[in-house]
Amino acid sequence: MDPDMEPKTLLVDGYNVIKNTPALLAAERQSLAAARDALITQMRGKYRQTPHRVVVVFDGDGPYETTQPIAKMPRGQIVYSQRGEKADAVIARLCDRESAAGARVVICSNDLEVRASATTSSGHAIGVNEMARMLNAPPNDLRKRAQTRQHWRSQLERDGGSDDSPPSRKGNPRRAPKRKRR
Numbered sequence: 001m002d003p004d005m006e007p008k009t010l011l012v013d014g015y016n017v018i019k020n021t022p023a024l025l026a027a028e029r030q031s032l033a034a035a036r037d038a039l040i041t042q043m044r045g046k047y048r049q050t051p052h053r054v055v056v057v058f059d060g061d062g063p064y065e066t067t068q069p070i071a072k073m074p075r076g077q078i079v080y081s082q083r084g085e086k087a088d089a090v091i092a093r094l095c096d097r098e099s100a101a102g103a104r105v106v107i108c109s110n111d112l113e114v115r116a117s118a119t120t121s122s123g124h125a126i127g128v129n130e131m132a133r134m135l136n137a138p139p140n141d142l143r144k145r146a147q148t149r150q151h152w153r154s155q156l157e158r159d160g161g162s163d164d165s166p167p168s169r170k171g172n173p174r175r176a177p178k179r180k181r182r
Helices: 014-019 022-030 032-047 087-100 112-120 128-136 140-158
Strands: 009-013 053-062 066-069 076-082 105-108 124-126
Touching: 009 014, 009 032, 009 087, 014 022, 014 032, 014 053, 014 128, 022 032, 032 053, 032 076, 032 128, 053 087, 076 087, 087 105, 087 112, 105 112, 105 128, 112 124
Parallel strands: 009 053, 009 105, 053 076, 105 124
Antiparallel strands: 066 076
16 A cells, blocks of 8 residues: 555644644735634645545634534544643643554654654644645646656657658558549
């Protein structure tokens, strides 16, 4: 099985990703809700058809921690921490719980404390730039199609690209052309 397709739990430090991604930062200038929606839309677009579980964690302001599903994404969740608790602590707790359950855990954040908690819980940490690269990467079939086109173009250029032979004819190659059969 392709290692990228093995089911894993992806824990995303929501505001950290927004603050370190130019496109999401531009959406934040409009409103924080717009930036959150843009991040969720990107996550849904990339991971909806995969076996991965995606949990996006934001700092909350409510009296208790809330969890809600990501619309149109069966294995996606949004978690808001309770007032006074940082999203970093929620991510560390979720990483410990998922690792104990035997899941492969990947944490996305540029925060060193969050990344350190991933390594202590046998998780894997990636930076926001790597996450942005993954989110913006084309689907595998498009990538392979582009590589094939590039290969054939280079073959044509190497072979000279144009040969002076006439274009191939249609029809039976052993039969004389129509004008010679009369």
